Amino acid sequence: MKPSVVSPTRHRCPGQRRHRYRGCSLLVAITAAALMTTTPAIVGVVFVSGLRGGVNRTKFIPEKDGRVFPNPERGFYAHVDLVEYDDAESAEDWARQLAVDQGYRLAFSYVRLDDYRASAIPTATLNKLRAGLAAVRDGGEGGLKIIMKCSYNFPTGSDYMNAQDASIDRVLQHIKQLAPIYDAYSDVIAIVQAGYVGAWGEWHSSSNDLTSEANKRRIYDALIAAVPADRMVQLRYPFDLMDVFYPAPVESEQAYNLPQTPQARTGFHNDCFLASDTDSGTYWPIERRDEAYNYLTSMTQYVAVGGETCAIDDTSGDGETPPRTDCPVALKELELFHWSYLNEYYHPDVIQQWRDQGCYNTIARKLGYRYHLKSVLIRARRFTKIGTGDEAVRLKVRMVIKNNGWAVPFNPRPAYLVVVHQETNAAVTIALTDDIRPVFPAAGRTKAFRSVSTLVDSQVVGERGLYELYLHLPDPAPGLATQPSASIRLANKEVWQQDNGHNLLGEITI
Numbered sequence: 001m002k003p004s005v006v007s008p009t010r011h012r013c014p015g016q017r018r019h020r021y022r023g024c025s026l027l028v029a030i031t032a033a034a035l036m037t038t039t040p041a042i043v044g045v046v047f048v049s050g051l052r053g054g055v056n057r058t059k060f061i062p063e064k065d066g067r068v069f070p071n072p073e074r075g076f077y078a079h080v081d082l083v084e085y086d087d088a089e090s091a092e093d094w095a096r097q098l099a100v101d102q103g104y105r106l107a108f109s110y111v112r113l114d115d116y117r118a119s120a121i122p123t124a125t126l127n128k129l130r131a132g133l134a135a136v137r138d139g140g141e142g143g144l145k146i147i148m149k150c151s152y153n154f155p156t157g158s159d160y161m162n163a164q165d166a167s168i169d170r171v172l173q174h175i176k177q178l179a180p181i182y183d184a185y186s187d188v189i190a191i192v193q194a195g196y197v198g199a200w201g202e203w204h205s206s207s208n209d210l211t212s213e214a215n216k217r218r219i220y221d222a223l224i225a226a227v228p229a230d231r232m233v234q235l236r237y238p239f240d241l242m243d244v245f246y247p248a249p250v251e252s253e254q255a256y257n258l259p260q261t262p263q264a265r266t267g268f269h270n271d272c273f274l275a276s277d278t279d280s281g282t283y284w285p286i287e288r289r290d291e292a293y294n295y296l297t298s299m300t301q302y303v304a305v306g307g308e309t310c311a312i313d314d315t316s317g318d319g320e321t322p323p324r325t326d327c328p329v330a331l332k333e334l335e336l337f338h339w340s341y342l343n344e345y346y347h348p349d350v351i352q353q354w355r356d357q358g359c360y361n362t363i364a365r366k367l368g369y370r371y372h373l374k375s376v377l378i379r380a381r382r383f384t385k386i387g388t389g390d391e392a393v394r395l396k397v398r399m400v401i402k403n404n405g406w407a408v409p410f411n412p413r414p415a416y417l418v419v420v421h422q423e424t425n426a427a428v429t430i431a432l433t434d435d436i437r438p439v440f441p442a443a444g445r446t447k448a449f450r451s452v453s454t455l456v457d458s459q460v461v462g463e464r465g466l467y468e469l470y471l472h473l474p475d476p477a478p479g480l481a482t483q484p485s486a487s488i489r490l491a492n493k494e495v496w497q498q499d500n501g502h503n504l505l506g507e508i509t510i
Contacts, residue, residue, distance in 0.1 A: 060376035060506035062492040068361055070103040072475065072486055073145055073190045073411060074368025076344035077106035077306075082132030082146070083125065091132055092139030099144035099485065106190055106341050107136075110201075111150045113174060117166040121177050129178075133185035142475065142483025145190035147306070147341065150174070151201030160199035164207045168215050171196050172222050179226035186228040187477035191304055191410065193234045193269050194223060202271060203236040204281070213244055220245065224262045230412055230476075232304050234267040237282065238292040241268065241299070249299035256302070256438040267304035267410065268296060273342075274324040274333065274350070275311045293336070300338040301442060304410035308343030309350040325350050327359035338407040338443055340368040370405035371440065372491040373503070378469060380510045385456070393455040393510055395419070395430075397469065400448050403441040404491060412437065413488065417451060418470040418502055419460055426459040429472070436473065460510055467510050470502035 078098050085091035098104045111129060113121065136144050153163040166174070174196070182189065195201030196219060197210040209215060223233050235241055250263050257264070272280035283289040296305075313323040322328065342363070344351060354360040379396040397417060415432040430453050433439050441447035455461055473488035480486040487501030495504040 055379050055381045056509050058376075058378045058506045058508040060378070062373050062376075062490075062495050062504075064372055065491045065493045066365070068364045069489060070105050070143065070485070071368070071370075071489055072105050072143070073409060074340050074405070074407075075105055075342075076364060076367070077108050077147060077341050078102070078104045079343075079345065080107045080109050080132075080136075080146070082109045082111065082136075083128040085132065085135070088131060088135060088138075091135030095136050095139030095144055096141065099140040105143055105485075106145055106147055108147045108149070108343065110154065111148065111178075111195075112154065113150055113152050113166070114154075116174070117152055117164060117170065121174055126177065126181065129181060130185070133181070133188055136188045137185070137479070140188070141485055142480040143485030145188050147191055147193065148189055149193035149195035149201050150178070151195055153199060155199050160205055162207075163199035163205055165196065165198055165210055167208050168210060168218060171210065171219055175219070175222045175226050182227050182231070186231055187475070187480055189231060191232050191234060191267065191306075192223065192227050194220065194236065200271070203240065216240060216244055224265065227265075229259055229265070232265045232267045232410055234269040234304060234306070236269060236271065238268065238296055239288070241266070242292065242295055249295050250302055251298075252302065252438075256435060264302065267306075268300065268337075269305070270307040270337075272310040273307055274309060274313055274330060276313055276315045277324070280310060296337050300407075302408075305337050305339050305407070306341035307339075309347045311347055312349050312353065325353060327354060327357040330354065331359055331362065334363065334366070335406050335443075340407045340410055342367060366404065366406050368405050368407050369403055369409055369440075369443075369488075370491050371488065372402045372404050373471075373495065373505075374400040374402055374446065376400075376469075376505045378506050378508045380467075380508050382461075382510070390456060391461055393460050395451075395453045395455060395460075395510075397451045397505065398448060399450075399471070399505070400446065401441055402446040403443055406443050408437050408440065408442060409488075412476055413473060414476055415440075416472040416474070417453070417505075418472050420468045420470065421459060421463050422466045422468060422507070424459070424463055424465075426463060428455065428458050428460050430455075464510065466507055468507045469505040470497065471505050472502045474501065 080094065080098070085094070098107055109132075116122070116125075133146065136146060152165040155163045165171075182192065193201070194203065197203045197216070198206040203211060203216070210219065220233070220235070227233055235245075245266070246263050254261055255264050270279060270282050272282055278284045278286050278289065283292050309325065313325040324330075351360070354363060377398040381394045383392055383394060384390070385392050412435040414434050415436050417430040417432055418427055419430065420427045430451070432451050439449060460467065471490070474481045475483065475486040482500075484498060484501030489496045489501075490503045492503070497504065
């Protein structure tokens with residue numbers, strides 16, 4: 001693969017001094033021979049370097065990082081009102097506060113259509129929605145994305161039974177109006193919850209028969225067509241997934257094939273997680289709960305899952321069975337169904353209970369993906385191409401990665417190898433994959449990823465010397481690709497480059 005050349009960039013470890021061999025602080029350089037005769041303590045990061053058969057080799061063993069830190073499109077989320085602000089500066093300020101000051105990477109936004117149950121959405125409202133999403137793009141510095149749901153009501157308490165939605169024709173009209181916005185701002189829309197139907201847009205208690213099978217199908221089909229092909233739509237109830245749309249769960253063979261099928265783009269959200277033995281009707285009738293559990297356990301390996309809690313579980317009642325909202329059950333089910341995101345503010349009693357019982361930080365770490373680099377082996381060899389006499393470099397990289405999270409990224413994301421000369425800082429970028437989801441490890445798994453590149457007519461060939469190698473996992477949207485906060489950070493100490501969003505893999509003489 002012929003690499004593209006990117007603009008020279010300074011690659012330095014922020015706030016750290018450089019050692020004489022130009023490694024970051026806490027990087028230890030030892031020879032391969034020394035490694036065979038001694039067993040050094042691994043503190044920070046270890047380089048193992050040597051020359052065998054004309055091939056330079058470096059093994060890199062970074063230390064695991066157990067801290068909680070933000071990563072794109074995962075974690076606890078905050079709330080925003082996308083149409084609340086009348087001026088761009090105020091809107092950008094709240095986006096910046098959430099993303100930069102508080103470290104959120106997701107924010108949930110209801111788009112309230114209460115006033116338009118009998119009319120089209122006015123242009124002024126659509127423009128305010130555009131402005132709100134633009135503020136996320138401009139103020140969030142690439143780090144913040146929206147979980148978006150439209151609703152015609154927001155009832156309180158038992159009033160939900162009388163909640164009013166719109167007619168099927170009106171819903172379809174509104175989806176058609178919003179389609180250009182879904183498309184134009186897909187870079188800052190992480191996912192779309194189906195919405196529109198019934199109380200809170202949760203697909204129950206409709207005042208216009210929107211919960212009939214025929215109307216569910218029409219709304220779902222319209223949403224799948226309106227939302228861009230690289231974004232998912234989440235449904236509220238597992239029995240809608242199983243009985244109305246897809247009797248068999250999505251499988252690995254179709255999960256990431258492009259273009260993705262509608263089923264591969266359909267996730268699940270649970271907005272009363274753990275509140276009772278049926279999660280307040282999520283798994284009703286209870287006699288089919290095991291069936292739903294088996295379906296979701298399989299399906300959610302490949303699609304997005306998120307939501308919120310809604311109450312402390314008080315249904316066990318026997319004094320022996322712990323409430324479902326207690327940490328042991330919460331951790332088990334978050335892992336079982338591969339959760340990627342959760343509301344940090346609701347229900348506050350549940351969130352506080354998790355803090356008191358000691359599992360809150362575990363949840364914060366494990367929601368979504370969490371890639372831990374276990375080791376890297378880099379080989380580099382210069383050679384002369386037969387026939388042309390041109391000098392070239394063969395570069396081989398083998399990364400062993402473990403996913404300590406509960407899920408994989410639910411949106412496509414590319415991977416690049418960035419090769420940087422330490423003296424000139426010239427950088428060459430090599431594309432590794434268009435989408436890491438099928439090639440990086442699944443939740444709880446470890447996997448080796450290999451890359452072999454032959455470099456011709458590049459700075460690496462022309463500039464001999466010491467090179468640093470980085471793994472870059474950027475957002476695929478062109479406007480976010482260079483934003484550090486939109487790039488995935490590995491769960492290792494001393495590898496994350498805050499200034500450009502790259503992850504250090506090692507250094508080698510080429």
